[in-house]
Amino acid sequence: MSTTDLSALSGLELMRWIQTARQTDTAPPSIGRLLGMRFDEVEHGRMVISLDTRPDFANPLGTVHGGIGATLLDSVMGCAVHTTLPAGVGYTTLELKVNYIRAARTGGQTLTAEGNVIHVGRSTATAEGRVLDENGKLIAHATTTCLILRPSDD
Template sequence: MGGHDGPRPAFGVVSGLEYQRAIIDGVIPVQPFPALLGLRLRSIGEDGSAVCEVTCRPEFANSAGRLHGGYLSALMDCATAAAVHSQQPAGVGSPHIHASYRFVASADYRSQLTVTARPVHIGRSVVHATVEVRTGSGRLIASGETIHKVRRTGPPDSTGR
């Protein structure tokens, strides 16, 4: 792990930007699902721009050896989640409520990919984000947009929410 002194940052306790940067710095482990996908968050900007790298594996390919659309969708889902979460204060989460993805080219399972995501509208109740998946040579494979609900992650309020 990183050379962090003190308690580890926890989801919902620190800002989303602090949490995502703690993952990059190795202070806290990558969440299990992005780790399973081979997705590594490499940078996150003050504006929420997230850059991820992916080393694909054969188990994410279809019978023709091309990356499965479900796999690419999961990569885009994780990248937009990191980008959007980075713009939230402590105690606020932002789960997906809508996603729309387009697949414009195929890629071999041996491909190195870069997934970039960024919030394009941050409102009080929803956040919109965009995402692209490109090969190491810069060829666009997939793109999309997501919408996320802004919600408190603390204990339920008096209405049970």
């Protein structure tokens, strides 16, 4: 599918296309591909994304760097917002607030993030997210505010 074709998809359709492309290893370059993110569930207003930790994710203390958790949360919440948007409408993160609860190990631990939309308006949207380890323990939780990017009325 070409870039032109992708721009005609609604946010939900685009997230589902990416989900399929990741499963078939045909997804375009992205932070998600770089980190090994999997789109486990894609619904209107809700996303579940997981990844497996690896030694490259380590901070100086040897646990998963907080930036990995923040990126996972930013992705899952932003993608949840995107699922609610029509074709041609995008978003960008205005604010990201992350609370870290416990460290994650770097040795192949599966981290699963769920993002849920709280509100979508004309110009902003809000969402919340949580990251759990493979034992269901809370690693981090967050909220976001996104700016809705609508085409100009020129």
